[in-house]
Amino acid sequence: MAEPILRIYNLTKSFGALLATDGVSLDLKPGEIHALIGPNGAGKSTLVKLIVGELRQNSGSIEFRGVRVDGLGAAERARRGLARSFQVSSIFPELTVFENVFLAVQGTRGRTYRFFGNDISNAEFSHLASTQVERAKLGARSAAVASELSHGERRRLEVAMALAMRPKALLLDEPMAGVGAEGTRELTNLLKEIRAESPILLIEHDMDAVFALADRISVLVNGRLVSTGSVSEIRNNEDVRKAYLGYEDD
Amino acid sequence: NSLKVGMITTLSGGGASLGVDVRDGFLLAVKQSNNPNIEVVVEDDQRKPDVAVQLADKLIQSDKADVLTGIIWSNLALAVVPSVVNQGKFYLSPNAGPSALAGNLCHENYFNVAWQNDNLHEAAGAYANTAGLARPYLVAPNYPAGKDALNGFKRFFEGEVVQSHYTRLGQDDYAAELALIRATDADSIFFFLPGGMGIAFLKQFAQSGIDLPLLGPAFSFDQGILQAVGEAAIGVKNTSQWSKDLDNEANIGFVAAFQAEYGRLPSLYASQGYDTANLLISALANAEVSDADAFRAALKAAEFDSVRGDFSFAANHHPVQDIYVREVVKEGDILTNRIVALAMEDRSNAFVNDCSM
Amino acid sequence: MSARERGLNIGLASLLLVVPLAAAYFGEPYYLTLATRIAILSIAAVGLNFALGLGGLVSFGHAAYFGLGGYAAGILANHALNGQAILAWPMEIGGTTFMPAIWLVAVLVAALTAFLIGMLSLRTTGVYFIMITLAFAQMLYYFAVSWPAYGGEDGLPVYVRNSFPGLNTFDPVQFFLISFAALMVSLAIFSVLRNSNFGLALRASRQNAGRLESLGIEVFRLRLTAFVVSGAITGLAGALYADLNRFVSPQMLSWHMSGEIMVFVILGGVGRLFGPVAGAALYIFLEQSLGEVSDYWQVFLGLLLLCVVLFARGGLIGTVLDRRNG
C-alpha cells in the first residue's frame, strides 16, 4: 500500500475553553478521496486551517510528503503543494476571474518577485490558469471582475483557484455548497478526474456527493474523530445516522 | 522713482494674527505717505518655510519686487532671507531676528527693523537684577528660539537661575511644569512661550495657586492676545521696545491713526510693520532703489521718525534702541500695557562682532 | 490601462512640460518654480501611491521619507560647503554637492528607514497601520525639531543648489527639466512594477491578504518590499525638494506634509498612474489662485475639495475617464 501523502497525528487545538480539535489523527493516501463529515461546529474547517497553517495547533504533528510541515508558514506549505478551498468564498474582488486563478499559479510557482514584466504572457502559465477556469465552467466569465460573480460562480472560482495551485494534496471545504444541483453534478465528475492528480480531503454536507465520491469517510464530532470507514460502513453506522444524517429510514 | 515691495507674511492658520498686524501697520504707513510710487504685493506663507521660499522666488521673478519684507517667524526668515539677498534684493525684517542673520550670515542688503531675537530676553534679565529677582525659574519651548531666549536672559542676569526648563513646542498643558515650580524655592518665573502656549500657561498659572511674580518678553502680553488671557495677566511685567503709551509724536500719531483705520488698538507687530514701512519710505526719499549702494546707505541712515523714539542701526544692520519694562493693566474694560521702567538703554545686540560685513 | 487613460496621461505630462516652459519664455519664470514644485511633490505622491494605491498600505507617515531625503541632501551639501566631515570615524565621510550621489544617499536612507519602520508597522493593519506610521514620522519630526546640530526647528539652509554634471542647476529651466525627468522615471517605475507579477500580487494583497497567503505568497514580505520601494521614491522627492528650496526644515517631516501627500494621491485618483500628478497639480494650482481671492481662501479650497470627493468618485482621473465613457 502506498505511503500517505498527508499524515496528521494527534492534532489538538483549543479556542479558550473550547477544544475544537481533540487529538485527531488522519491520513490521505495517493489517489483517494477522503471525506470528512460531521455536525456543524464539529471542527472540520478548523482542522483544514491547522493543516494549511492558518492556525497553529496546540500539539500534534503534520507530515506532508514525508516531511514535518507543522512549523512552516502557510505560504510555504502552499508552495509545497498543500492547496485548499474556502468554505466562505475568499476571492480577490477587483481582479478578473482569470487573474484570480492566475495568482494561484504565480504564487505556487514562486514567481511573485518578478518586478519587471509578468508571466501572463507566458504561454505555459496562462494556459494552466485558463484550463482551470474552463474546468470550473467559468470560461464565459473569465474576463469578468470577480465582484460581479453570483454566489455560485464564486464558489466555482474558489475551486478553480485551488486546482490551479497544482496541488499534491487538495483540501476542499464544502465545494458543493452554493453551486446548485447542476454544479454539484459537474463538480462530482471533476473531482473524480482530479483524484488521480492529487488526493482530496473533502468536507461536505451534501451526502449524495460524499457517498458518490468518497473512498473513505471520517466522522468528526465535537473535535474528535469518532469513526473512519468505507461509504457503506459509515452509511450504516447507527450513531452517525442518528447524530448527523438524521434519517432513521432511507 | 518707484518701488515694488513684496510682503511674505502669515495670513492664514493659527499664527495669522501676527502677520495681519504687521501687514496692517505697514500698509497704514504706506497709505499715510501718499506716495503713489510704492506698490505692495502681499502673499500668505501659511507659516510654511517651503511656501515662503517659493513666494520669494515668485515675488522676485514674476512681480519684480525690489524689496522683500513681512516674515514673522525665524525659521521662515532663515529659509528665505539668504536667497533673497544673494539675488541682490533688499530684505527688511519687521519681526524675526534670528542670531545667525545678525552674526555669521549677516548681509549688507538685510536690515532688521524690529530687534535681534535675544533683545527682549536680555532686557528681562537686566530688569530682573534691578527688580531684585534673585532666583527665577525659566521656561521656554525646546527649539532654537527657546534656547536663545533663555541664553539671552542669562546674558545680563546676575542672580542664580533655579532651573532652565524646556517644554515641548506647542505644548498646551503645563500642570507638570507648574507642580515642579511649586516644589522649588524659586522667587519668580521668566517664561518665553509665544502664541497659544503663553495663554495656556498664564491661565493655568492663575488656577494653580502659585504666587510668584511673572516676567516675560512682550509677545505673550501683546495687545492682540492680552484679551484672551484675561485678568490672569494683570500685573505681569514684560519687556518691549515699544508700548502704545510711549510719549513721542510719531507714536501718538500712529496709535490714533491705527485705531481710526482698523478699529482696534495697535500691537507690537503693527508698530514694527509701521516702522519698517517708514524706514523704506525715508530711504526712497533719498535714493533710488536701482542704485543699490545709495539705497543701502539711505536705509542705513534710518532717517525716519520711529514710533519707538530714538532708532539707529548697529554695524550688523540691527536696531540700537531702548527697551522698556511694561506692566499689564486694565484701562476701563480693556487690558493693556503701561511702561514702568527702562530696562536697557540704546541696546544693540550680542552678535555685532560675529558679522564680517 | 485603457487607451483613454493613456491619452489622458500623455496630455497631462505634456501640459506639465509645455506650460511652464512657455510661461518662462513669455517672461513669467515663476511658473517654472511652481511646475517644479508640482513635479517634485508628484514624485513624493507617486511613492505613496505605490504603497497606498496598489498595496492598500495607508501610510500617514510618508513625510518621514520625504523629510529624510531632504535632510540627506541638506546635510551632505552643508558639510560639503563647510568642509567638515559628517563622520570622522571609522572612516572619514565628507559632504558632497554632486546631485546623483545625493540622490543615491537620499534613496538609500529613505529605503532603509522604510525597511525598519515597515518591519514594525506592517504587523498591524487598517487604522492601526495608519496611526503607527504616523507615530514613527512624529518621532522623527520631534527629533529633528529638538536636535540642534542641523538647525532644529529653524531648519537647515543650503544656500547653493547641488550640481549635476553638464547642467547648470541654478537655471530654473534646467532644474525644472531635471525634476520633470525624475518624475517621468518614477512614473515609469510605478507603471512597470504595477504590471509585473509583483504588482498583481500587491494589488491582490490589498483586496484579500489572507487568501494570498494560502496561494503561497507571504504577504508581509510582499508589503515590506512595496513599502521600501515606496519610501525610496518619496525620499528621492525629498532630496529634490531640498534643492528646490535650498532649505530643509522639520516641516518636511510634519504630519501636515504626510497629509498633503496623501491628499494629492486621493484627489488625483488612488492607484492611478497619473493620479498623484493630477492631484498635486490641482491642489497647488488652487492654493496659488485662491490666495488672490481672499484671506480666507482655505475655506474655498476646503469646499472645492469637498465637491471633488462628493461628486468625483475615483478622484480626478477616475472621474474624467468615467465621463468620457458616458
Place this chain on the structure above:
Amino acid sequence: MAPLLSMKNVTAFYGGSQALFGLSLRMRQGEVVALVGRNGAGKTTAIKAICRLLRHRSGEIRFEGKDLGPLASHRAARLGIGLAPEGRRCFATLTVEENLIAAARPGHWNIDSVLRLFPQLRDRRSKVARTLSGGEQQMLAIGRALMTNPRLLLLDEATEGLAPLVRRNIWEAVSELKSDGELSILLVDKSLRELAAIADRCVVLERGRDVWSGTFDELTPEMAVRHLGV
C-alpha cells in the same frame, strides 16, 4: 384578495450590466414558493430587489398592494419582510445574542423560541459571530431573520453548509410555520428533493426571467434538465 407579493416585469441592473430582464412573480399569503435556477440566473437579485437592497429599474414590486419602489430597505423590512441573506452576513463582532436582538420585533419568535430551534446556538450565546463555524453562522442568520417576526421570510440558500440533520429540523420548522398559515416563505435552495417536500410551488428563473412556474409534480425531468441541468 391582493396577493402578498407581486412582481411585474421587473428589471434590475448592477452598474451597467443587467441581471433581471422582466421578472414576474406572485405569492399568496401563507404560501411557500421555491425560486430555482442555475448559478447566475438572478435568484439573489430578485430577493435583493424585494427587500430593496437593490433598486429595480422598471416594472413593479408590491407587498400587500403597497408599492415597494420608493421605500428604503428598512421601511420595506418593517412592512414584514425578513431576510436570511446569501452568504450569511452575520454581524461579525457582535455576540450571537446581540445578533439576534439587534433588529428584533415583538411576536411569536423570540430568543427562546429561536434557541429552541437551534439548540447549538444556546451554548454559544455570548460568543462573537466571527468565531462561529460556517453552519452555526447560517443558523444565526436564519434566527436573526425570524426574530424580526416577518410575514414574508426570504431564505436565500439558507441551508447551505448545514448538516443534514439540522436541515431537516429547519424544514420541519418551516412546515410547521406554514401550517399556521401566518408566514409566507420565498425559498432559494439547491436540493430539489428537499424543496419539493415543503414548497407549494416552484418558479424557475433563467437569465433573469421567470420561465416556468407550477407545482413540483408538474416539473418534469426533461424540464429540470433543460432549466436546471439535472
Place this chain on the structure above:
Amino acid sequence: MSIVLIAEQILNGLQLGVMLFLMAAGLTLIFGVMGLINLAHGSLYMIGAFACAGIASATGSFWLGLLAGLSAAAAAGAIVELAVIRRLYNRDHLDQVLATFALILVFSEGTRWVFGSFPLYLTPPEVLEGTVTLPGGIIYSRFRLAIIVAGLAVAGGLFLLIGKTLLGVRIRAGECDREMIAALGVNIGILYTLVFALGAGLAGLAGAMVGSIQSVQVGMGEPVLILAFVVIVIGGIGSVAGAFVGSILVGMADTLGRFLFPVFFGTFMDPSSAMSVGSALASMLIYLLMAAVLVFRPQGLFGHVGA
C-alpha cells in the same frame, strides 16, 4: 523630589488623561463604532470652545457657554453627517480622509473668518476657580478636579450606552454591515446621524472645558486630534474602555516623561543638556508608547484580532 510632588504629578497625569478621554470618547464612538475616519473631529472640538467662549462672554455665564459649546458642536456634527458623511459610508476610507481633511480647512478658516485671528477669552466659572488641598497636602486646581469628574461620568455613560443598550448593539451591527441591518428594518441612517452628533457634542464639551484653561484659538483642535487618535489606537479602536485606558496611559506617560526624563538624564549629564535631551525624548514618548503597544499587540490593548 518629594512624595507630594510625585503624587501631584500622578494626579496631573490622570487629569491630562481624562482630558484626552473627553476628546477621544467622541472619536472612538465615530471612528471605532461607526467605522469612520473623521479628521475633522478636532474642528468640532474647536467649535465647542469658540461657541462656549462666545456665549460665555456675551451672557457672562460659563455654564450657558458650556451648553452652547456642546450644542453647537453637536449641531455642526449633525449637519456634517447629513450633508457630507452620509454619502461616504459606502466609500473607501480614503474618501473619508479627504472629505474630512477638507472640512478641517473649512471649519478652521471659517472660524477665523467669523471670530477673527485673535485667541478668545474663556475662563473657568468662579465656583471652580482656585485650588483645593487634597489629603496629603496636595494643592490641586478645582477646575482640573472637575474635568476628572466630568471625564469619568462620560466614560461611564458611554460604556453603558455602547455596551449595554440596544442602540449600541444596532450601531455596532451597522458598523459590521450597514446594508444588512437596514434590510432587517433598522433605520440606521438616523442612528448614525445621532451618534455622529453625540460624538461631536462630546468633542465640543471637551473643547469648551479644556479651552477654559488653554487657549481658544484657531487650529487648537489639530494637536489634540492627533493625541486622541493615538489614544484610541493604543486602547483598541471602538472600545470605550480601551479609549479610557489609553487616555490614562498617554496622560501618565506624557506628564511623567516630562517630569522624570530630565531628572533621569541629569544623573549623568550636565543639567542643561539633560533638560533638553530629556524634554526632546519626552515629546516623542507617547509615540514610542504607541509604537511599542502596536508592535506587541497590533490590535491595541482592548481591540479584537481582525477588527
